[in-house]
Amino acid sequence: MPANLHNIKLEPDCANCAxxxxxxxxFDKSTMFAYDKQAAEPCKHLDAKHECTIHDDLKTKGFRGCVRYNCFGAGQRVFNELFDRRSWRDHPEQAQDIFDAYRVMHNVHEFLAMLQAAKKLTLDEAQLRQVSVFEAELTPAAPWSVATLTAFQTSGTFEEIRNFFKSLGDKV
Structure with a gap:
């Protein structure tokens, strides 16, 4: 089913993710994280059910970064749409594809959220058209796949969007 901007949930739903x-x-040990963790390495506070064992105490345990993090719904989208509710733990042969897709989808969803916020600014017609163009590129008619996300990541569109947001600096 193709994505439609109106039916994309840009809020996390951890119960529908792995x-x-x-x-x-x-993440690096800092005031935001209590220890160093490599990409593709499970957090040591993650249990077998994909739940955080210190979720209620993240701040006091040194994980302010987790408290502040927002996937903008990328997790559940990758879990449900791209990997048919497969876990990285149950399908280790797909883990790297899952993680790569998640990271790109997070960028897509973060950009969509930022574009929605940009529409609340006082934009001129050209800027409003550009927002619409970017929204269309981030919600393609064909469903995202690992291959299309990978290709999209290197297409130059991410840099165009970043530059567009930089150009709005005087509007914020």
Whole structure:
């Protein structure tokens, strides 16, 4: 089923994911994270059910970065649409594809959320048209796949979108 901007949920739904963010992403020990973790390495606080064992105490345990993180719905989208509810743990042969797809889908969803916010600014007609063009590129008619996400990541569109947001600096 093709994506439609109106039916894409840009909010996390951890119950419909397999804790992709807790595995796919790396973090460094800092004031935001209590220890170093490599990308594709499960967080040591992740249990067998893909749940955080310190979720209620993230701040006090040194994981402010987790509290602040927002996948913008990328996790459940990759889990449900691209990998048919497969876990990286149950399908280790697909783990790297899952994590790679998650990271790109996170960028797609973050950009969609930012474009929605940009529409609330006082934009001129050309800027509004550009927002629409980018939204269309981020919600293609054909469903995303690992291959199309990978190709899209290197297409130059991400850099175009980043430059567009930089150009809106005076509007914020």
């Amino acid at each position: 804790a992709y963010c807790c595995v796919a992403l790396a």
